[in-house]
Amino acid sequence: MFLYTKNFDEQKAKAMEGLRQALEEGKVDEDIITLLEKINALENYFTTSSCSGRISVMEMPHFGDKVNSVWLGKWHREVTVEEVLEAIGRHEKGQLWFLVRSPILHVGARTLDDAVKLLNLAIGLGFKYSNIKSVSHKKLLVEIRSTERMDVPLGADGRLWVSEDYIERIVGIANDQLRRFKGKLKRLEEEAEKIENTHQLL
Amino acid sequence: MFLYTKNFDEQKAKAMEGLRQALEEGKVDEDIITLLEKINALENYFTTSSCSGRISVMEMPHFGDKVNSVWLGKWHREVTVEEVLEAIGRHEKGQLWFLVRSPILHVGARTLDDAVKLLNLAIGLGFKYSNIKSVSHKKLLVEIRSTERMDVPLGADGRLWVSEDYIERIVGIANDQLRRFKGKLKRLEEEAEKIENTHQLL
Structure with a gap:
């Protein structure tokens, strides 16, 4: 393919330095570290950011105002109703939401061909919202994302x-979703190392 | 740019025939027709599918099983609490959900450069989940999507x-989200025609 990332190796070295620091500071979700290592061991890819997926309770002044949002609870694993209720108990003002977010990985690719290869692998493994986030000589970025998601308003201004009972229900559904996307991450981990042996024609 | 869609003009002619039919059968959301017309009037783009965004009440056997899902109510406009309650009243079995989905447009582009130009315009106008869905000589597809979304479990197997009161609250939030994404569609409609005069370097 014609389109490739200029200074790919420099960019990758920089990203790897950033990842090393994030790892030292414990800022990387533990259950995604092996996957990141496998992707970064490949010659034509590097990870730039990632989240292994999460369940959370969030307080925000109004919907979409992420800047002023506060996490009252955040888990990258299954949660208990008690944990969620405890987080809800810390709510004071603004809108209160219960959220589920699928894993998200941003991966730089050397060439457009490499980007498309990874995109197709991810979609095939169930990461159906995967896409190419930016396409230029400066950056070829693949976003790997799945469909699991919940956005449930729980209350506002201190009132639930x-x-x-309802919270118990939605915690059950959220844990189902979490198990499902963790399974997808596992499969991606297993398949990632094979990607440079596959052949892709645009 | 080097990457371009082979048979672009044929593909566009086919898509336009499909759109004409869909329009005749009333299958296109009314409030997005002007936008589609403006995009399709451009030399280097054509729309392949679209939804102007919606609020809905859906019944599904289990989460994610879209095939067996049934819409009990679906609106591309603001809804009243009464309309939503009426739809909920039709619930019989499976999981019952209240959903909001942002507008989504799929647009074929002639060259990769054209695709990136549209992508950047859409992101700049608030369609932050926009991306390039597929990249090949067969198809260069831009997906235009916004962040508004709700996924609220309401009940199951006939029980709410x-x-x-809660339904009143979430209907209020959903209508807020709908007004917001309709505003973005309006701005995209205003800006779309200018796109072929702008210059983009990858």
Whole structure:
């Protein structure tokens, strides 16, 4: 393919330095570290950011205002109803939400061909919202994302709109979603190392 | 740019025939027709599918099983609490969800350069989940998507888990989100025609 990232190796070295630091500071989700290592061991890819997926309770002044949002609870694993209720108990003002977010990985690719190869692998493994986030000589970025998601309003300004029974229900659904996307991450981990042996024609 | 869609003009002619039919059968969301017309009037783009965004009440056997899902109510405009309650009243079995989905447009582009130009315009106008869905000589597809979304479990197997008060709250939030993404569609409609006069370097 014609389109490739200029200074790919420099960019990768920089990203790897950033990752090393993040790892030291414990800022990388533990259950995604092996996957990141496998991708970064490949010649034509490097990870730039990642989240292994999460369940959270969030307080925000109004919907979409992420800058002023506060996490009252955040988990990259299955949660118990008690943990969620405890987080909800810390709510004071603004809108209160219960959220599930799928894993998200950003991966730089050397060439457009490499980017498309990874994109197709990810989609095939169930990461159906995967896409190419930016395409230029400066950056060829693949976003790997799955469909699991919940956005449930729980209350506002210190008042809860739902019952404990309801919270138990949605925690159950959230844990189902989490197990599902963790399974996909596992499969991606298994398949990632094979990618440089596959052949892709645009 | 080097990468371009082979048979672009044929593909566009085919897509336009499909659109004409869909329009005749009333299958295109009314409030997005002007935008589609403006994009399709451009030399280097054509729309392949679209939804102007919606609020809905859906029944599904289990989460993610779209094939067996049934819409009990679906609106491409603001809804009233009464309309939503009426749809909920039709629920019988499976999981019951209240959903908001942002507009989504798929646009074929002649060259990769054209695709990136549209992608950047869309992101700049607030369609932050926009991306390039596929990249090949067969198809260069831009997906235009925004962040508004709600996924709220309401009940299961004929039983409701939430109160009418709660439904009133989430309908309010959903209508806020709908107004917001309709505003973005309006801006995209205004800006789309200028795109072929702008210059983009990869």
